[in-house]
Amino acid sequence: MGFEEVYSREVEAYKARTKRSLELYRRAVKVMPGGVCHNIRFFEPYPFYSTRGLGSRIWDADGNEYVDMWMAHFSAILGHAPREAVEAVREAAEGSLHLGTVSELQVELAELVCRAVPCAEEVRFTNTGTEAAMYAIRLARAYTRRELVVKMEGGWHGGSDTLMKAVSYPFEQPESMGLLEQKLTTIPFNNLEEAERKLEELKDRVAAIIVEPLLAAGGAIPADREFLKLLKEESEKWGSLLVFDEVITGFRLAPGGGQEYYGLKPDLAVLGKILGGGAPIGAVCGLREVMELANPLGKEKWEKTWIGGGTFSANHLTMAAGLAVLRKLTSDPGIYRWINSLGEEARAKVDSILEAHGVKARTTGAASMMLTHFPKGDYEIRSARDCHEKADKSLQKLYHLMLINRGVFFLPGHAGAFSAAHTGEDLEKLLQATEDAARHLKKAARQP
Template identity: 35%
Template sequence: MTTTQSHALYERAVRVTTAGVHSNSRARKPYPLYFQRADGPFVWDVDGHRYIDLGMGNGAILLGHNHAAVQEAVARTLQSGLTTGLESEIAVRAAELFVKLVPAAEQVRFTNTGTEALLHVLQMARAYTGRRKIAKVEGAYHGWADPVFVSTWPNLALAGPDGAPVALPGTGGLDPKIVRETLVLPLNDLAATEALLSQHASELAAILVEPTLIDAGFIPAEREYLLMLRDFADKTGTVLVFDELLTGFRLALGGAQSYYNIQADLALFGKALGNGYPVAAVAGKAAFMEQSAPGPGNAAFVGTFNGHAVVMAAVEASLQELASGEAVALLQTRTHALIEAFAASAKRHGVPAQMQGCGGHIHWYFTGEPVRTYRQAARASSQRYSAFVDVLAESGFLVSPNYLLHHAISVAHNDATLEALAEAMDRGLAAAAQTEE
């Protein structure tokens, strides 16, 4: 397949844009692809090739690209001339609908990115508790801020004992003092986590957890684990924060908090909230949300583009589409069918592998052992994963070469696309079977 136009664009881009991309996650060797159009499950690159997208904006585009109702709402709002710096009725309606759909949220405030929402939450938790320290789970990604880009995809050789992970910087440029300050928890290890939390109980402002580690593939937190965190937070007055950027609207309409029937004090949302438009949210119990109201000692909550009218139109339209629950139910059924097809193929080809996922998030682990922790995920075979996704790529799917990054389908991935995916997965497994671990 020739991608000469992408190559040419890369040559231009790299002169004016570092690495030729605006997010390092899009960098590719020898050069990234550049795109010109998207519709439903499809994207077209600048050379005119059509792909079935399995990235879907890092899981953000739940309804499919170019969704009619979302695009119409955006276009209508563009006509009004409203953009940012002012409150609008659209933002009020979007917040009302959000609070209706997410039972754990009494209040919500919108920001632009998950990283910003996370920074707000950390300040709010510190304002509420008067404490400083943050606990997070090994392998979880919560954005690129210093206290949380810690032990995100850590090198196992440096990561310390299973039950007491060492806090490792996720990138250069972080303040080592802040990194060291973060307490790193081993997911689904109740005893070790409880011991670590107890040692630091008097210093902890927040426990931050992604109820399913989706940036490490798809690793569900066990319910008992989340219940233990809830209990610890209640007993010690620590703020329990769920990062629902990816679980939101996919595990259940009300997010992981509905799925597990466990309420966090504060939660972060984003991604599917705007079906591709830049938005995130902090939501939760009023007593905690009030920590960000204007007032002495409270945390800041400010942003030039917060509650942008055009983005709010996308949020309202996306939430209206989700409100019946049909979209989430459909995605869950389809994800389940793909998982079953994969399991049957893996068995037939004799490959120790498993597909995990829910609500359109999907991931393939090439390992025989059930994946309950980041460390198990990291030990899965990256070689077999590569052999597998290479076949998917040759079959017209847009996939990530990174064996720890998840994929996603949308409501627009219809039966025909998913049949094609099941067939490609079968051929991919045949290739993986021929590959050394």
């Protein structure tokens, strides 16, 4: 039995348990491109359609229950529908859904961000991480009076033209039709030699270097500390701004995000996901002298940097949810000890189980995050390119489909993360599902 036979059997098992989702999918494709409103939410043969989530679990339209490792794009760090956030949103909604004015909740959340995030001397809230990253680059260009931006191969910073380049493999090809050409170049993640060569060549032409402390969509690959240190040194040497995209790592790796985790402070940071407590949000924060370029007071329009935020930026419900969740996270260090211990144990034991069945595996990640790769040989996975050229992505997606059929949800091909609501029993379910899947994966593996 080879890959195709194993894959076909799992697809049929999936179809048998998701008949209602198939009905919804057939309706959805008539009114939404691909039946989804975010491209990555589609997976073969069709996505299941969720009905609710509570704690570490979600349920689909057929009533199937899953241990959720996707956790709303990693944003649900306290679990689904955490009591603190639900009560805060309910109370806020009684006052207003949105006022379109400034409020005390905005001030309180901004103060909390500035206390928690090392680089944050000032902060501006936006609706999404995409917007925040776009504005961070605008600030960097305004501050340095330069245009060129350096990003990492495989780095995802949202869907705007500003940074949508070399996100998915093959990295040399455009990410989409309709994109405008940008003053943007890339370097390979975790490659010190190539990064130093490129940055020394570009010298003082660079406005910003933007990097995720953990390459999330690019494979759940943590940065080497020496790599981040090099980026900081080069940015300081040539007068560029170092930008950490912490939409995922912010309040995930530690209360102070990747900056606290690695002990390195950038000039600007982009936040999102967890910051909103489960509601839509983004934020750009950083050094006062840079952030003050967005101050609208006493300046002509050509003397300031526009960070609009949008109609619903800093809306009442998001501010309430975010404040409730961040107060919990920053006051209870036990949360990080727990979720990080789950992540560490899962990464080690998943690899051990798969290897015991003759399947080569390398589970990457840090703290509470993880993603299992299937190397084509005796390789380490240290970059987004490695995920595709040194590992078998089809086997990874098959493994995730197998987990779904056994009651554990990873969005196929993507990382997972533990929340404070996950239990030891949830971890055991993941390990048991992996044990069962491993027996069949060996038959499908195309590894030497």
